[in-house]
Amino acid sequence: xxxxxxxxxxxxxxxxxxxxxxxxxxxxxxxxxxxxxxxxxxxxxxxxxxxxxxxxxxxxxxxxxxxxxxxxxxxxxxxxxxxxxxxxxxxxxxxxxxxxxxxxxxxxxxxxxxxxxxxxxxxxxxxxxxxxxxxxxxxxxxxxxxxxxxxxxxxxxxxxxxxxxxxx
Amino acid sequence: xxxxxxxxxxxxxxxxxxxxxxxxxxxxxxxxxxxxxxxxxxxxxxxxxxxxxxxxxxxxxxxxxxxxxxxxxxxxxxxxxxxxxxxxxxxxxxxxxxxxxxxxxxxxxxxxxxxxxxxxxxxxxxxxxxxxxxxxxxxxxxxxxxxxx
Numbered sequence: 435x436x437x438x439x440x441x442x443x444x445x446x447x448x449x450x451x452x453x454x455x456x457x458x459x460x461x462x463x464x465x466x467x468x469x470x471x472x473x474x475x476x477x478x479x480x481x482x483x484x485x486x487x488x489x490x491x492x493x494x495x496x497x498x499x500x501x502x503x504x505x506x507x508x509x510x511x512x513x514x515x516x517x518x519x520x521x522x523x524x525x526x527x528x529x530x531x532x533x534x535x536x537x538x539x540x541x542x543x544x545x546x547x548x549x550x551x552x553x554x555x556x557x558x559x560x561x562x563x564x565x566x567x568x569x570x571x572x573x574x575x576x577x578x579x580x581x582x583x584x585x586x587x588x589x590x591x592x593x594x595x596x597x598x599x600x601x602x
Numbered sequence: 603x604x605x606x607x608x609x610x611x612x613x614x615x616x617x618x619x620x621x622x623x624x625x626x627x628x629x630x631x632x633x634x635x636x637x638x639x640x641x642x643x644x645x646x647x648x649x650x651x652x653x654x655x656x657x658x659x660x661x662x663x664x665x666x667x668x669x670x671x672x673x674x675x676x677x678x679x680x681x682x683x684x685x686x687x688x689x690x691x692x693x694x695x696x697x698x699x700x701x702x703x704x705x706x707x708x709x710x711x712x713x714x715x716x717x718x719x720x721x722x723x724x725x726x727x728x729x730x731x732x733x734x735x736x737x738x739x740x741x742x743x744x745x746x747x748x749x750x751x
Binding site: 443444453454457458461464467 | 618652653690
């Protein structure tokens with residue numbers, strides 16, 4: 435095949451091979467990016483995976499929490515709380531800041547014995563755990579707006595700050 | 603406002619993703635490709651509408667998508683570089699019966715596909731009978747037969 439034949443054909447069909455090669459390179463980079471997005475998604479970078487998990491414990495050890503710090507709009511995430519009642523009587527869990535505002539509580543296990551609300555604050559009262567045992571409470575959280583939500587969980591004087599990144 | 607932004611985001615993301623996957627993927631649709639398109643539509647539906655399933659929201663999203671499509675066509679017609687970037691250019695795969703292997707590899711097209719197009723469109727059965735095979739921007743392979751000597 436003579437090179438002039440290819441040049442002539444190239445001119446006839448309006449080909450620009452250098453440009454097309456750049457497009458192919460862009461596509462290959464794009465495939466890599468798509469694979470990376472899938473891997474990151476499996477790892478939990480967009481919520482719902484190991485990298486999205488966070489845990490914290492108050493300084494006195496009275497309250498522990500595990501939650502998903504990366505969240506998506508419209509998806510339920512779990513906030514698992516283990517806490518000791520500060521003294522005899524009901525265990526009162528306090529949710530403050532963003533946990534009582536932009537984030538909605540879509541489910542509570544076990545059902546609280548009582549609940550009261552004030553702007554920026556929710557109190558949930560539970561039956562106290564058996565002597566020497568920790569109460570385990572599961573809250574299902576759902577966000578309706580993207581952004582960063584900061585709040586605090588507290589039982590008595592013990593408190594844990596919580597931060598959630600809500601993706602659109 | 604939010605519905606319009608959602609529609610714009612989905613349109614841009616889908617345009618980019620389909621551009622990345624390549625023009626071959628949208629031509630010669632197989633049964634699986636068809637199912638894949640339905641699944642893509644289903645996956646984007648919730649993102650487009652959110653939790654608002656009202657007629658107003660649906661019409662707003664449709665108007666936004668169609669408006670973007672008209673704007674994109676206008677841009678491609680008026681601005682040649684944009685047309686090249688968004689649609690691509692034809693690529694020659696065979697000249698004078700000789701397959702250009704490096705281009706075919708990069709375009710992810712094998713000789714069998716070129717011969718299939720040659721049979722379907724021109725009734726040709728051998729590579730030597732092809733003067734030009736061109737991968738068009740639509741994803742089809744155009745076959746120009748050699749002139750009889």
